[in-house]
Amino acid sequence: MSLRDNINPTGMFILANMVFAFLFNSAFGYGLATAYSVFTFILMLTFRSRIVYSSAIMVGAVIAFLYCPVGLTFGPPDLNAMTSVAYTDKAESLEFLMSISVWKWLISISILLSAMSCCLLKTKTNFVLPRILSLLSIFCFFSMPIKAAYQENNFSLLDSHYPPIRFVNDARNAYKQVSADKAFYEHNMKMPDDWDNDIHDDNYNTVVIVIGESVRRDFMSAYGFPVNNTSFMQSTPGIIFTDYISSGPATVLSLTHSLYRFKNGQIEYNNSIVRLLDKSGYHTSWISNQGVFGSSDSPVSLAGKQADEYHFVKNGSSNKFLYSPDEKILPLVSDALHRKGKKAIFIHLMGSHPMACVRTNGQYETFFRSKEESCYVQSIKNTDALLSRVYAMLGQNSNSWAMMYFADHGLMVVDKGASEERLQHADKYQNNYDVPLFVTTSSMKESQKITAPRSGFDLIPLVTQMVGITEPSIDIKCNLYSNEACSNDRVVLKKDGTLVPYNSLAREETLY
Numbered sequence: 060m061s062l063r064d065n066i067n068p069t070g071m072f073i074l075a076n077m078v079f080a081f082l083f084n085s086a087f088g089y090g091l092a093t094a095y096s097v098f099t100f101i102l103m104l105t106f107r108s109r110i111v112y113s114s115a116i117m118v119g120a121v122i123a124f125l126y127c128p129v130g131l132t133f134g135p136p137d138l139n140a141m142t143s144v145a146y147t148d149k150a151e152s153l154e155f156l157m158s159i160s161v162w163k164w165l166i167s168i169s170i171l172l173s174a175m176s177c178c179l180l181k182t183k184t185n186f187v188l189p190r191i192l193s194l195l196s197i198f199c200f201f202s203m204p205i206k207a208a209y210q211e212n213n214f215s216l217l218d219s220h221y222p223p224i225r226f227v228n229d230a231r232n233a234y235k236q237v238s239a240d241k242a243f244y245e246h247n248m249k250m251p252d253d254w255d256n257d258i259h260d261d262n263y264n265t266v267v268i269v270i271g272e273s274v275r276r277d278f279m280s281a282y283g284f285p286v287n288n289t290s291f292m293q294s295t296p297g298i299i300f301t302d303y304i305s306s307g308p309a310t311v312l313s314l315t316h317s318l319y320r321f322k323n324g325q326i327e328y329n330n331s332i333v334r335l336l337d338k339s340g341y342h343t344s345w346i347s348n349q350g351v352f353g354s355s356d357s358p359v360s361l362a363g364k365q366a367d368e369y370h371f372v373k374n375g376s377s378n379k380f381l382y383s384p385d386e387k388i389l390p391l392v393s394d395a396l397h398r399k400g401k402k403a404i405f406i407h408l409m410g411s412h413p414m415a416c417v418r419t420n421g422q423y424e425t426f427f428r429s430k431e432e433s434c435y436v437q438s439i440k441n442t443d444a445l446l447s448r449v450y451a452m453l454g455q456n457s458n459s460w461a462m463m464y465f466a467d468h469g470l471m472v473v474d475k476g477a478s479e480e481r482l483q484h485a486d487k488y489q490n491n492y493d494v495p496l497f498v499t500t501s502s503m504k505e506s507q508k509i510t511a512p513r514s515g516f517d518l519i520p521l522v523t524q525m526v527g528i529t530e531p532s533i534d535i536k537c538n539l540y541s542n543e544a545c546s547n548d549r550v551v552l553k554k555d556g557t558l559v560p561y562n563s564l565a566r567e568e569t570l571y
């Protein structure tokens with residue numbers, strides 16, 4: 060018997076169909092979807108017409124081929140993925156596609172190749188068993204809508220969890236949400252601001268506000284951490300606030316409630332601190348190492364886009380999985396500082412965002428409990444070093460300046476005691492909100508500590524009091540730069556946006 064006799068065309072056809080069904084169903088980011096793959100395979104065998112069969116397979120294959128690299132990297136088309144599409148330009152998309160690993164592209168190409176094999180091998184077949192079983196396939200694909208119809212009297216074919224249908228439905232819903240959000244922010248941004256400011260003559264010429272990322276202050280030596288990672292903050296004349304908390308547990312929740320005026324339970328997107336400084340006679344710049352996109356980040360980057368000048372620096376996409384050191388912003392900071400006249404510069408760092416080892420490119424000087432946690436400690440040290448460089452540049456360019464550094468939120472330690480011990484976003488403990496706040500100005504000569512409670516909801520008055528702007532709508536009557544207790548009942552936002560008293564949260568067990 061020759062080799063040729065061993066290759067059974069029907070067997071090859073069945074095999075190609077199996078491979079395609081499996082790859083096709085996995086391409087949309089919903090995991091392996093084994094049952095759906097089996098039922099897709101059965102259904103594929105029932106086609107008689109080669110044209111109908113080939114058209115259906117190729118349409119599906121092209122969609123799966125295009126989405127597969129994204130699906131395998133980021134999962135199904137959710138709000139995050141759709142926002143990236145909405146806020147990413149062509150150059151960024153190209154960089155993003157190039158950042159996806161080769162094997163994901165190979166899987167993607169395999170989908171096309173297996174689909175083509177299916178079409179080429181297709182002959183007039185008549186499988187009886189699949190014809191009978193295909194009824195089961197239909198039932199399986201639409202089991203979710205059938206269940207919903209039975210339980211809730213609500214039937215929509217789009218509720219199917221069959222990956223291609225679910226993909227279309229998820230993409231449609233996420234797109235609708237993103238468009239609505241975008242329209243809402245943009246509408247609000249276009250509204251004129253209501254700031255009514257009275258700026259003193261003796262205020263600082265240059266203002267720098269550095270927004271740190273995911274820094275929990277008990278991981279900083281300035282706040283008692285055993286590894287020395289904040290030598291700049293500890294040795295520089297300035298004020299260390301020992302009880303400042305963020306308003307939220309994640310970037311967007313926190314920064315939208317700190318950078319914009321929050322009044323009567325509403326964020327006023329037209330009234331940002333950026334615009335207030337602009338109105339107060341400062342030329343404003345926003346320099347960010349975080350992406351413009353990310354569902355989450357969009358209202359934050361919109362605050363940046365209210366500046367006279369803005370730069371979003373990043374490596375590839377604003378993809379959080381790529382190494383993009385914060386030092387890349389320094390030349391832009393230098394340019395902004397060289398500008399004549401009054402200026403306010405906002406710097407938004409990538410800082411210590413999980414995964415910490417991506418932030419430090421896997422490097423750390425001191426081991427602390429686990430690799431990832433060591434990188435976290437190192438990332439804070441890197442931010443401290445960056446602050447010292449900005450501080451040095453300030454001194455060279457101006458003799459009248461103020462600089463503030465705070466972080467958007469803390470994190471929680473997970474997998475304690477395991478080699479994968481690491482920090483991740485959470486809203487469970489007070490520590491998830493305990494962040495650093497450090498202020499230094501050209502007139503400060505010594506280090507000072509303010510132990511009175513302060514909150515991210517008061518970030519705007521913290522900035523205006525630092526700069527010397529009086530704004531009547533800012534109803535903080537006390538001196539935030541003293542130990543005066545301005546308000547005792549501080550609240551924080553939970554992940555879902557509800558407000559709870561900070562004191563109702565427990566403290567996380569200390570690691571040292």
Ligand SMILES: [Zn+2]
Nearest residue numbers: 273309310467
């Ligand atoms: Zn953050």
